[in-house]
Amino acid sequence: MLDIMAAPPVVIWKQEVQRLLHCRDLVPRLEEALGKFSRRDSAEVIQPVRSILPLQKHHGFLGLMPTYMENDGVLSTKLVCFYNREAGSTLPAATATVMLLDPEFGNVKAVIDGEDITKMRTAVVSAISAKLLMCPGADVLAILGTGKQAIAHYNVFTEMFQFKEVRVWSRTRQGVERFCRSASGPVTACVSAEEAVRGADAIVTVTSSTEPVLFGRWVKPGAHVAAVGACRPNWRELDEVLMKEAVVYSDSRDGAMTESGDVILSGAEVFAELGDVINGTKPAHREKTTVFKSLGKYLTFAQFILYGKYFSTIQYIKSCFVYLQQDWELKMRCLLSWFSTNGKPKPVYHEVSCQS
């Protein structure tokens, strides 16, 4: 009988992810992934709207986010728990783990800490929306919220664009002070969301609010809004006026119509996916007020880059040795299989006797 003896999954944890993942690598890969997704070619990307399991006792949700890219041989899923935290809670709003599987054999190849992937992927996709939809010569960026996503967005937006001023607002003064201490450049601390966004060319909403924090009457015509929070059908960050006046883009039309309270409750139309703009099948209305509603997809390429970089080191050989300590023959076969597949690990087959 032929049995499958897969190498154990590698565990790639926080420090390693931080060392390997860079926003400059992610921009072109995520643009490519967004474009592929919007072409709806099942050999390119299959990525259904995530399934959600309520964690009622903890006011949270488990989201399952599988992706299959047949042409690229990538099968992965993210598991993300996110919460509607009590006001003032210091617990994380979202916690994520990523798993990479072998599509041919079904074994798990890697378990990867998802926190930094989520922070960077989300901020880079918002920055791609700004690259496509923000008016040329944008000077002022406003960030509403001061948590993990807020600082990730600050880092990526200030790396990719030349803003003259970055303003920030949070519900609490401590939040704003903490943000200002961790930001790498000057930030204008604002005492109200209105003060932060009046006259801003780009606005990022990254709060755990379930009610609108950004109102259309404050927003400068032609501004671009990247709306990142409110990922449940009854949660909102933006008011009805803004949703109705703006041209609305999303990462996934189906996702926005299933999961976004900002879209569903306002009845706003999703004009296009970012991928449609990248593919040239829908226009980028830079001259109009635009909203990019982010729901959180497209992590596949992040995992792929990480996995590739990780295995270009000696780590995989080490993990084989640790796992197969007792069996020299299998050790050698595992190594040979690694070399014969150009460093892309495959499960090792071996014969086992059937005991019936």
Ligand SMILES: NC(=O)C1=CN([C@@H]2O[C@H](COP(=O)(O)OP(=O)(O)OC[C@H]3O[C@@H](n4cnc5c(N)ncnc54)[C@H](O)[C@@H]3O)[C@@H](O)[C@H]2O)C=CC1
């Ligand atoms: N679209 C996407 O791909 C992703 C979305 N998210 C969402 O982004 C949001 C922020 O996530 P993190 O920065 O990780 O959370 P965090 O907990 O680090 O920060 C949350 C921020 O929201 C503020 N906040 C909470 N309740 C508020 C309210 N009622 N009004 C105004 N501000 C309020 C907090 O003061 C804090 O500044 C969450 O809603 C999260 O679910 C997170 C990851 C990916």
Ligand SMILES: O=C(O)C1=NCCCC1
């Ligand atoms: O894509 C993600 O990751 C998340 N999306 C929405 C809510 C929290 C995390």
